[in-house]
Amino acid sequence: xxxxxxxxxxxxxxxxxxxxxxxxxxxxxxxxxxxxxxxxxxxxxxxxxxxxxxxxxxxxxxxxxxxxxxxxxxxxxxxxxxxxxxxxxxxxxxxxxxxxxxxxxxxxxxxxxxxxxxxxxxxxxxxxxxxxxxxxxxxxxxxxxxxxxx
Amino acid sequence: xxxxxxxxxxxxxxxxxxxxxxxxxxxxxxxxxxxxxxxxxxxxxxxxxxxxxxxxxxxxxxxxxxxxxxxxxxxxxxxxxxxxxxxxxxxxxxxxxxxxxxxxxxxxxxxxxxxxxxxxxxxxxxxxxxxxxxxxxxxxxxxxxxxxxxxxxxxxxxxxxxxxxxxxxxxxxxxxxxxxxxxxxxxxxxxxxxxxxxxxxxxxxxxxxxxxxxxxxxxxxxxxxxxxxxxxxxxxxxxxxxxxxxxxxxxxxxxxxxxxxxxxxxxxxxxxxxxxxxxxxxxxxxxxxxxxxxxxxxxxxxxxxxxxxxxxxxxxxxxxxxxxxxxxxxxxxxxxxxxxxxxxxxxxxxxxxxxxxxxxxxxxxxxxxxxxxxxxxxxxxxxxxxxx
Numbered sequence: 215x216x217x218x219x220x221x222x223x224x225x226x227x228x229x230x231x232x233x234x235x236x237x238x239x240x241x242x243x244x245x246x247x248x249x250x251x252x253x254x255x256x257x258x259x260x261x262x263x264x265x266x267x268x269x270x271x272x273x274x275x276x277x278x279x280x281x282x283x284x285x286x287x288x289x290x291x292x293x294x295x296x297x298x299x300x301x302x303x304x305x306x307x308x309x310x311x312x313x314x315x316x317x318x319x320x321x322x323x324x325x326x327x328x329x330x331x332x333x334x335x336x337x338x339x340x341x342x343x344x345x346x347x348x349x350x351x352x353x354x355x356x357x358x359x360x361x362x363x364x
Numbered sequence: 365x366x367x368x369x370x371x372x373x374x375x376x377x378x379x380x381x382x383x384x385x386x387x388x389x390x391x392x393x394x395x396x397x398x399x400x401x402x403x404x405x406x407x408x409x410x411x412x413x414x415x416x417x418x419x420x421x422x423x424x425x426x427x428x429x430x431x432x433x434x435x436x437x438x439x440x441x442x443x444x445x446x447x448x449x450x451x452x453x454x455x456x457x458x459x460x461x462x463x464x465x466x467x468x469x470x471x472x473x474x475x476x477x478x479x480x481x482x483x484x485x486x487x488x489x490x491x492x493x494x495x496x497x498x499x500x501x502x503x504x505x506x507x508x509x510x511x512x513x514x515x516x517x518x519x520x521x522x523x524x525x526x527x528x529x530x531x532x533x534x535x536x537x538x539x540x541x542x543x544x545x546x547x548x549x550x551x552x553x554x555x556x557x558x559x560x561x562x563x564x565x566x567x568x569x570x571x572x573x574x575x576x577x578x579x580x581x582x583x584x585x586x587x588x589x590x591x592x593x594x595x596x597x598x599x600x601x602x603x604x605x606x607x608x609x610x611x612x613x614x615x616x617x618x619x620x621x622x623x624x625x626x627x628x629x630x631x632x633x634x635x636x637x638x639x640x641x642x643x644x645x646x647x648x649x650x651x652x653x654x655x656x657x658x659x660x661x662x663x664x665x666x667x668x669x670x671x672x673x674x675x676x677x678x679x680x681x682x683x684x685x686x687x688x689x690x691x692x693x694x695x696x697x698x699x700x701x702x703x704x705x706x707x708x709x710x711x712x713x714x715x716x717x718x719x720x721x722x723x724x725x726x727x728x729x730x731x732x733x734x735x736x737x738x739x740x741x742x743x744x745x746x747x748x749x750x751x752x
Contacts, residue, residue, distance in 0.1 A: 252558050252564075299684075300535050301532065301663055312659075314659065314745060328677075328745075329677055329680060
């Protein structure tokens with residue numbers, strides 16, 4: 215190779231160019247696969263008349279997969295999606311149980327057993343212009359945040 | 365041969381098969397060498413590689429299963445539509461309306477399960493006889509990749525029926541990916557094409573299952589088979605190898621046609637008949653249509669992923685991702701870490717008792733968690749010793 219420095223230089227340049235284009239092709243594939251449009255369900259869901267959610271028993275809204283809880287401070291929407299692997303938790307006794315791997319949560323959504331790494335999420339609740347309750351799955355809020363006077 | 369109309373059939377036959385049906389050893393070797401399909405084998409082989417116990421035919425059975433999966437898979441694609449609105453209905457049509465549709469689907473399902481079993485046992489067999497040692501290191505790595513792709517095909521195929529099992533198995537599986545630190549959530553969205561398992565995920569899994577993974581798989585199978593031959597065929601006991609001290613005393617090489625080819629056809633026919641019989645006797649299950657609002661209890665993945673699900677039950681990342689990934693990477697690194705080079709051509713040889721014991725223990729561990737996940741986990745993934 216030493217005898218032909220120009221040839222080995224050009225060979226190295228060629229290899230580098232091929233390598234670069236391979237990286238570029240991989241990067242393009244990666245970018246192509248990133249979906250820009252969602253065909254899935256929306257993030258905001260109407261939950262009807264806020265008055266229909268009474269104190270005591272949590273009421274399950276199936277499509278957004280949230281439990282609507284009311285106490286003296288107001289309304290909250292707690293996610294029913296287990297923080298472990300995303301199965302739907304069901305109300306059982308005072309708390310919630312996940313059917314997939316047995317995670318257990320208390321009535322406030324805090325983990326009391328099983329493999330779940332974190333407490334259940336709470337989502338932003340609002341009342342829209344026509345007086346209907348609305349949950350926004352795109353916005354998580356602290357568990358202490360209640361919707362007052364609805 | 366004169367180019368007359370009377371000679372046309374013979375002319376066509378001779379233009380395709382240069383060598384006629386082999387009558388003697390010389391002709392059989394000519395036939396093996398002149399055909400692209402037959403030349404996948406060496407024209408002459410060691411008699412020791414013919415015995416059933418030399419390979420238990422596990423590699424061949426895997427290839428037969430793959431062939432059946434390709435055939436039945438293409439048939440199913442004529443009716444199946446990968447969209448959440450209609451996917452489940454087309455599955456019902458395949459089961460109840462399409463002539464022989466249910467048999468086709470059952471064959472596809474049981475061949476897939478069979479392939480997972482044979483590929484896994486093939487890997488165990490090859491390790492126990494030392495088939496990962498030089499010169500077969502690279503082919504061992506390709507074999508591990510083929511095992512992973514077999515599981516990836518199963519995983520992507522499981523979503524397609526769009527029943528409850530499909531939806532929740534993939535929801536759980538994709539959330540395991542999301543449990544990987546840093547890149548997990550992004551990788552999950554890349555796979556699903558959306559926030560949750562839906563229209564985009566079904567289409568992506570369909571394309572991966574029917575096109576992308578099979579394409580890579582067939583290329584790798586070709587490489588794998590080529591290298592099996594180039595690396596010296598099956599491992600046989602040492603006295604059969606050419607460098608053995610008394611090479612002249614050992615058995616002579618024998619022609620692959622008919623000894624090997626006929627055996628392969630027989631095994632292939634037997635496996636096909638067996639799978640057909642199973643498909644007639646037992647049907648692939650189809651649960652109620654996927655319902656994202658209702659998780660079945662317990663929600664279980666297909667049986668060969670229940671080991672991973674059992675581990676994920678302890679911790680989503682460490683159990684569900686780290687241990688399986690470390691296992692696969694460890695398998696690939698194995699031939700380069702194993703310092704004992706000789707493969708004496710026996711199962712579980714005394715020289716390799718530690719390696720073989722460790723490997724069997726490791727596979728037994730995965731088999732054990734799979735059994736626990738399959739049989740001893742009831743509602744809420746609670747341990748139930750006798751749920752029946």
